[in-house]
Amino acid sequence: MKDYFRQESIAFRYMPLLYLARILFAALMLISGNIQWCIMLLGIMFSLGLNYSTEEEYLLPLTDEEYKKRRLCRVLMIWLRYLILGTGGYIMMYVLSSFDNIRRIISLRPAFAIVFFVFQMLLVFEVLLEGVIGKGIKLSTPETVLRHIHMIIFFVYGIAYVRGSDTGLILTENETLHIVIMAAAMILIIFNCIKMLHTWKVEDYAPESEKLFAGGKKA
Amino acid sequence: MALFECRSLTKKIGTYRLADIDFDLEGGTILGLIGINGCGKTTLLRTILGSYRIDTDAEDTGELILNDNHFHKAQKEYRNDIAYVLQECPFNENMHAGEVGERYGHYYRDFNKSRYFALLGEYGIDPKKGISELSKGQVIKMQLAFARSYPALLYIFDEPAGNLDVHFRDEFYELLRKLVSDEKHAVIISSHLVSELEHIADELLWMGREEERGFVRFMGSIDELKNDYRLLSLDKEENTIPKELIAGKRERASHCEYLLCKNGVEFDKALPEDMVKKLVFPALQEIMYYVEKEEA
Numbered sequence: 001m002k003d004y005f006r007q008e009s010i011a012f013r014y015m016p017l018l019y020l021a022r023i024l025f026a027a028l029m030l031i032s033g034n035i036q037w038c039i040m041l042l043g044i045m046f047s048l049g050l051n052y053s054t055e056e057e058y059l060l061p062l063t064d065e066e067y068k069k070r071r072l073c074r075v076l077m078i079w080l081r082y083l084i085l086g087t088g089g090y091i092m093m094y095v096l097s098s099f100d101n102i103r104r105i106i107s108l109r110p111a112f113a114i115v116f117f118v119f120q121m122l123l124v125f126e127v128l129l130e131g132v133i134g135k136g137i138k139l140s141t142p143e144t145v146l147r148h149i150h151m152i153i154f155f156v157y158g159i160a161y162v163r164g165s166d167t168g169l170i171l172t173e174n175e176t177l178h179i180v181i182m183a184a185a186m187i188l189i190i191f192n193c194i195k196m197l198h199t200w201k202v203e204d205y206a207p208e209s210e211k212l213f214a215g216g217k218k219a
Numbered sequence: 220m221a222l223f224e225c226r227s228l229t230k231k232i233g234t235y236r237l238a239d240i241d242f243d244l245e246g247g248t249i250l251g252l253i254g255i256n257g258c259g260k261t262t263l264l265r266t267i268l269g270s271y272r273i274d275t276d277a278e279d280t281g282e283l284i285l286n287d288n289h290f291h292k293a294q295k296e297y298r299n300d301i302a303y304v305l306q307e308c309p310f311n312e313n314m315h316a317g318e319v320g321e322r323y324g325h326y327y328r329d330f331n332k333s334r335y336f337a338l339l340g341e342y343g344i345d346p347k348k349g350i351s352e353l354s355k356g357q358v359i360k361m362q363l364a365f366a367r368s369y370p371a372l373l374y375i376f377d378e379p380a381g382n383l384d385v386h387f388r389d390e391f392y393e394l395l396r397k398l399v400s401d402e403k404h405a406v407i408i409s410s411h412l413v414s415e416l417e418h419i420a421d422e423l424l425w426m427g428r429e430e431e432r433g434f435v436r437f438m439g440s441i442d443e444l445k446n447d448y449r450l451l452s453l454d455k456e457e458n459t460i461p462k463e464l465i466a467g468k469r470e471r472a473s474h475c476e477y478l479l480c481k482n483g484v485e486f487d488k489a490l491p492e493d494m495v496k497k498l499v500f501p502a503l504q505e506i507m508y509y510v511e512k513e514e515a
Contacts, residue, residue, distance in 0.1 A: 003325075013318075014318045054311045055309035056309040061296075061299040061327060063295055205265065205271065
């Protein structure tokens, strides 16, 4: 972690504007209400795109364990950022929802909202792991669609959330059913994350642009 | 003991396989790495550097040893002793030139940050300039500044000279000679500028490609290689050269050029006297051209 902050301080000296962009982005996360998850996904893509892993990281004089720790720290620090901002955003929404002229209020019941937030954060963690240590997200075959079905569930619920609908696209008001579906998806995410971490082996360098969305194509 | 040893290296990338690459490198040597496009030069260099792993689960085999440090046992020490300049910039292009030294130099033993910035200045590179704003030649120079800022034993250059201006290229080759002059360091340099490599390299590793397999065609001194070959120009009607001597042929408008290879027999014993008088030593580039054309 010390190394992560060392790198951040170096980056700040060379690219202070980036930090201004980050502050603006953080503000958006706090006040964006129902579409917070959209901002979050855009932010992940931006973070991963700006800090993509290059061949140099495969050449550094590090042991495999040190290398893995370094990459995991990167995942965790980005994820913590979103967790803190996301939580802050929810608190702000509930506080501001007491004012009548604030339109962006949560229309779904609080229990559901909390489950959705937890689901969201777990999914963010999985996406980060896929981007940094995994083999990429691909929906090209029935098997890979099944493996990433929780992401489809996330988007369905996300759209319902934006619409402020209690039934959304699921066509039922049964909150318990919605929570069960999301809980099942969360279990799948946890399973995928554990599997990725457990089977993670430092592999050959491959250009990042070919990795995340094209599914681990080797250089 | 050799400074660097590559023992029975077999590495598979996709469908292509480097097969049984074996060579030693002594201190004080500049090893030229040549071969046609796609024969595996960059794959070999990346495996030596460690960005490609010898994955025994994938049936890769072999050992890499630098200064008595085996890659798989002492990865950190092994990597600390290697410096590199690569054709494709290994650094994040969103970074600035100065940031590269500050961020990555930290990981290398005895990295001298002041020296890095001084070398950037010497090469005319603004440390506050983004890597994406630099020309290809400047990126090579930036990598060179990084490589020279810590005490490595083995220097690896993957086609560095093609993007350098003629003036700097001369300085660059002079630098290579200085690097190995103390007999404690070695250089591996891959290049398509074979005519230039011929003047700088002490030894040659010539790789070949056969379908999906890369192999070592020749490993040894350049003189040793050239000594086995001769060029002979004859009129098109003359065709009395023993076939077993012909390694390659090129037809010109008025005559034919043949590359002859000894194959264990001295030329003056295998050819008539008038032909022996016409034999000339080929340039390295010519040997490569004829041999690879013949196989294509």
